[in-house]
Structure formats: C-alpha cells, structure tokens
Amino acid sequence: METDLRSYSAKKSLLNWKKRFNIIEGIAQGLLYLHKYSRLKVIHRDLKASNILLDEDMNPKISDFGLARIFGLKGLEENTDRIVGTYGYMSPEYAMNGVVSIKTDVFSYGVLLLEIVSSMKNNSCYHSGYPVNLIGYAWQLWNEGKGLELIDPTIIDESFPSSEILRCIHVGLLCVQDQAKDRPTMLDVATMLSSETVQxxxxxxxxxxNNFVQEKSSEVSEIKPENCSINDVTISEMKAR
Incomplete structure (x- = not known):
C-alpha cells in the first residue's frame, strides 16, 4: 500500500537519514526520466510532498500528472497564460511570467529537498521579527556557516553523515536559485547527489x-488561474514521516 510523503508529517522519527536520502535520490531519478529519458519530455508542474508516493519499503514514486505539460524532445521552454501548481513550490519565472521549462520542476525539487532534510515547510516563518521562509532560512544559515542547524534534530545521532547532508542542502540551494539558467538540470542533480567528487x-x-515575496507572486498568478492550489490548503508539510 502506498502513502504520500506528506502523510508522514506526524511520524518523522520513522524516516532516518538513509531513508530520506533514498527518497531524495529516487525523486531525482524520477524527474530525470521525465525530463530526459521518456519518449516525450514531461514537465510535472506540481511537484510537492503530497504528490510523492512511498511504498512499504519507502521507495518514492512521483504521482498526479494532471497538471503536467508535454514537450517535444527538442522543446526547451514555453510561455503559458494558464499558471497552475502550488504556491511555495512554483519557480519565479513560472509564477510571474508563465515560463515553463524543466527548470520549473528543478525549483520545486529544490524546495522539496530542503523540506525533507529539515522537516519544515516552505510557507512558514523561521525567524522572529522577519518573515523569512524555509528557503530564506536555509540561505541565511548557509551563508553563516551554520548549515547543520537546518537538519531535523530527529536524524542527528553519533553516526549521521554531516558531509552528505550538507551536500544535499547545497544541491537544494542550487535548485532554488532565482534565475532558471543558474539552476542545474536533473541530470546534474543526480550526478551531484551520487558522487562526492563532483565539485x-x-x-x-x-x-x-520571505513570505511577503510569495504573497505578491500569488496575487500575480491568480490573475489567470487554472486549478491553482492555494498555500494554506495544499502546501505540503514536509515534517517527513
């Protein structure tokens, strides 16, 4: 029986680091297949915790392709007036300008990765006095050399692989960069996760x-909606199971 990733929010102690890393890699491989190896290039457009199913062995599977966009094999990006997805996971060029590409999914994947590592959700605030969300909080800690403080305390023990987790956080931050051209492809992501020798x-x-920026982007996206998911209803709580 499969269960979505969000449903484990109250059971995060069941997800040790090994299982979380397996989920992170599995999602990356799934997106890589959709972007590069499937017969047609598929952009999911609504990648989030509730759209990741886990089997009894905690192996992930991407689900719910109702909002997916199919490209030709040579297609790079398209513009659309129909902006769909879940705020908090939508890339800025898509939410603001309707530009769809594989980097749209890469951004969503980066948010999801940071949520899996931290067991936090992106649309919450993590700084008293400043409305910084998970992305902003991760960026702040990274710049201060305190990346380990982002890690969910339930997975920290004497043997937890700090270098591997920090590498995952690093990859997550690369995926959520503001400019699509600066983000890696999912092939790059899969390589970076599987090899510690890649610089x-x-x-x-x-x-x-911060959340103020997200609220502004939400207002713009709602001008031409197509089954848009609103934050307080569907943003996934990645207090992973």
Whole structure:
C-alpha cells in the first residue's frame, strides 16, 4: 500500500537519514526520466510532498500528472497564460511570467529537498521579527556557516553523515536559485547527489526569501488561474514521516 510523503508529517522519527536520502535520490531519478529519458519530455508542474508516493519499503514514486505539460524532445521552454501548481513550490519565472521549462520542476525539487532534510515547510516563518521562509532560512544559515542547524534534530545521532547532508542542502540551494539558467538540470542533480567528487558551485541568492515575496507572486498568478492550489490548503508539510 502506498502513502504520500506528506502523510508522514506526524511520524518523522520513522524516516532516518538513509531513508530520506533514498527518497531524495529516487525523486531525482524520477524527474530525470521525465525530463530526459521518456519518449516525450514531461514537465510535472506540481511537484510537492503530497504528490510523492512511498511504498512499504519507502521507495518514492512521483504521482498526479494532471497538471503536467508535454514537450517535444527538442522543446526547451514555453510561455503559458494558464499558471497552475502550488504556491511555495512554483519557480519565479513560472509564477510571474508563465515560463515553463524543466527548470520549473528543478525549483520545486529544490524546495522539496530542503523540506525533507529539515522537516519544515516552505510557507512558514523561521525567524522572529522577519518573515523569512524555509528557503530564506536555509540561505541565511548557509551563508553563516551554520548549515547543520537546518537538519531535523530527529536524524542527528553519533553516526549521521554531516558531509552528505550538507551536500544535499547545497544541491537544494542550487535548485532554488532565482534565475532558471543558474539552476542545474536533473541530470546534474543526480550526478551531484551520487558522487562526492563532483565539485559544486557556490549557490547564488535564491528566489522567494520571505513570505511577503510569495504573497505578491500569488496575487500575480491568480490573475489567470487554472486549478491553482492555494498555500494554506495544499502546501505540503514536509515534517517527513
């Protein structure tokens, strides 16, 4: 029986780091297949925790392709007036300008990765006195050399692989960079996750550092909606199971 990733929010102690990393890699491989190896290039457009199913062995599977966009094999990006998806996971160029590409999914994947590592959700605030969301909080800690403080305390023990987790956070921040051209492809992501010898570039400032920015983008996106998911209803709570 399969269960979506969000439903484990109250059971996060069941997800040790090994299981979380397996989920992170599995989602990356799934997106890589959709973007590069499937017969047609598929952009999911609504990647979030509730659209990741886990089997009894905690292996992930991407689900719910109702909002997916199919490209020709040579298609790079398209513009659309019909903006769909879940605020908090939508890339800035898509939410504001309707530009759809594989980098749309890469951004969503970066948000999801940071949520899996931290067991936090992106549309909450994590700084008293400043409306910084998970992306902004991760960026702040990273710049201060305190990346380990982002990790869910339930997975920290004497043997937890701090270098591997920090590498995942680094990859997540690369995926949520403001400019689509600065984000890696899912092939790059899969390589960076599987090999510690691959050198990672320093991440640039991410998009959506605070919730005020997200609220503004939501207002723009709602001008021409197509089954848009609103934050307080469907943003996934990645207090992973």
């Amino acid at each position: 990672l570039l320093p991440p640039k400032q991410p998009a959506y550092l």
